Amino acid sequence: MTATLPPRGAERGPRRWPLLGNLPAFARDPLAFFESLRDEYGDWVPWALGPKRNVLVSRPEHAAELLGAVETTFAPQELGWAFRQLLGNGVVVATGEDWRRKRALVQPAVRPRQVRSYAATMVECADALAGAWAEGARIEVHREMAGLTQRIAVRTLFGGDAAGREAPISAAMAAAQRELGAEFRGLTLFLPAWVQTPGRRRMRxxxxxxxxxxxxxxREHEEASAGGAGRDDLLGRLLAARDEHGGPLSRTELRDESITLYIGGHETTSTTLTWAWQLLSGAPGARARLDEELERVLGGRLPTYDDHARLTWTRQVVKESLRLYPPVWLISAVAGEGAVIGGRPVPPGTGVWTSPWSVHRDARWFPDPEAFRPERWDADAPHPVPEHAWFPFGGGPRACLGARFALVEAVLVLAVLAQRFHLDTGPAPVPVFPGLTLQPTCPVPATLRRAGP
Structure with missing residues (x-):
């Protein structure tokens, strides 16, 4: 049963600036802003982003209600010009019947059976990276993880056709993410599309x-397909997909879904792995338990897809890293007629927001919430995690389609690399930049140390 929210009139929220609302505090540090709303005002907090009325909900069951009702009594929030430029009208952005059609076309490409077929590529790329590392070398963790997950994404999404194109794709994606984050936290979020700022020119x-x-x-995939050599990769499956009327994805739709799947298979996993290494470096007990599991389950061999289910502690390390640094750190939707959260009607047009970052770091659901404790996810943990309190990939009908791919990839890559190396990142904390995903704001250097006997 969901907790009932307070009646209207009993709600409290932060003071707002004329016209700007709470934009200045949000722009300075949106993560801290949402935590402060939760701690100072409760589980239902009115606030304003510019002139728009919003509400932040912080109870897991209310977040679940919101996520489950998108496409019925809530509509996805328009997140600005930059977001639309990057993702076009892909499955993350589309609504209504258009969204249902695209989801039906894209979803088969990332089902568990298909993810299984990509596992060997994930392991092969990780093994090649480990072979290039050396005892005592200094690396920049985020760059190494981004390069690795990019190679995996390019091979599983585009096959061999994008070989040599990784660098421009990576640089362009990094630039787009910076500009998206900057626009979302600034006044340009409210500017009409025809206004060109330096940031918008960089985005274009x-x-x-x-x-x-x-x-x-x-084009290369189409030429190969015309010659009878169809490709068994994600793009090949998208090219072959047909809707209920026999229609394929258009050229623009192929572009939009390729970008969406690339972000899901590269951006989210590279940052998750970066944070996992940084967290493990400061938790020798968790790292020792990881070493023990890898030796016991794998015995020195490379993992396979089937080992994903057997590597329980490795999965818990990834899950705890995603708790502390969820890729989807902010979710919002706009209330329509009949919208209700926690038994309370929501006026049409109200923006309802929830933050996995804030919910994941709430001491009510996660004792000592700032601490990295993969044992929280043990089957016999003394404080079981409440239902819906962990949602790093969103939830409901619009949950991230690439979540399974990202989770399997993170576990297998971590297992391959941790079999051979410890990454010592040192004790210094790493600040976070909330862009499209939660990125480190500075380099994350590490010294490589040989693992195992």
């Missing part, structure tokens, strides 16, 4: 590179 340039590179790969 980055998107133009992505469009050019992806168009090249699509």
């Amino acid at each position: 340039a980055a998107v133009a590179v992505l469009d050019r590179e992806i168009e090249h790969v699509i």
Whole structure:
């Protein structure tokens, strides 16, 4: 049973600036802002982003209600010009019947059976990276993880056709993410699309590179398919997909879904792995338990897809890293007629927000919430995690389609690399930049130490 929210009139929220609302505090540090709303005002907090009325809900069951009602009594929130430029009208952005059609076309490409077929590529790429590392070397963790997950994403999404194109795609994606984060936290979020700022010009340039590179790969796939050599990768499956009327994805739709799947298979996993290494470096007990499991389950061999289910502690390390640094750190929707949260009607047009970052770091659901404790997820843990309190990939009908891919990839990559190396990142905390995903704001250097006997 869901907790009932207070009646209207009993709600409290932060003071707002004229016209700006709470934009200044949100722009300074949106993560801290949402935590402060939760701690100071409760589980239902009115606030304003510019002139728009919003509410933040912080109870897991209310977040679940919101996520479950998107596409019925709530509609996805428009997240601005930059977001639309990057993702186009892909499955993350589309609504209504258009969204249902695209989800039906894309979902089969990332089902568990298909993810199984990509596991060997994940392990092969991770093993090649480990072979290039050396005892005592210094690396920059985020760059190494981004390069690795990019190679995996390019091979599983585009096959061999994007070989040599990884660098421009990676640079353009990084630039687009910076500009998206900057626009979302600034006044340009409210500017009409025709207003061109320096940041928007940089965004257009980055998107133009992505469009050019992806168009090249699509053409090569089409030529191969016309010659009878269809490709068994994600893009090949998207090209072959047909809706209930026999219609394929259009050229623009192929571009949009390719970008969406690339972000899901590269951006989210690279940052998750970066945070996992940084957290493990400061938790020798958790790292020792990881070493023990890898030796017991794998015995020195490389993991396979089936080992994903056997590597219980490795999965818990990934799950705890996702708790502390959820890729989807903010979710919002707009109330329509009949919208209700916690038994309380929500006025139409109200933006309802929830933050996995804030919910995941709430001491009510996670004792000592700032601490990295993979044992929280033990089957016999003394404080079981409440239902719906962990949702790093969103939830409901619009949950991230690439979540399974990302989870399997993170576990297998971590297992391959941790078999051979410890990454000592040192004690210094790493600040977070909330862009499209939660990125480290500075380099994460580490010294490589040999693992195992």
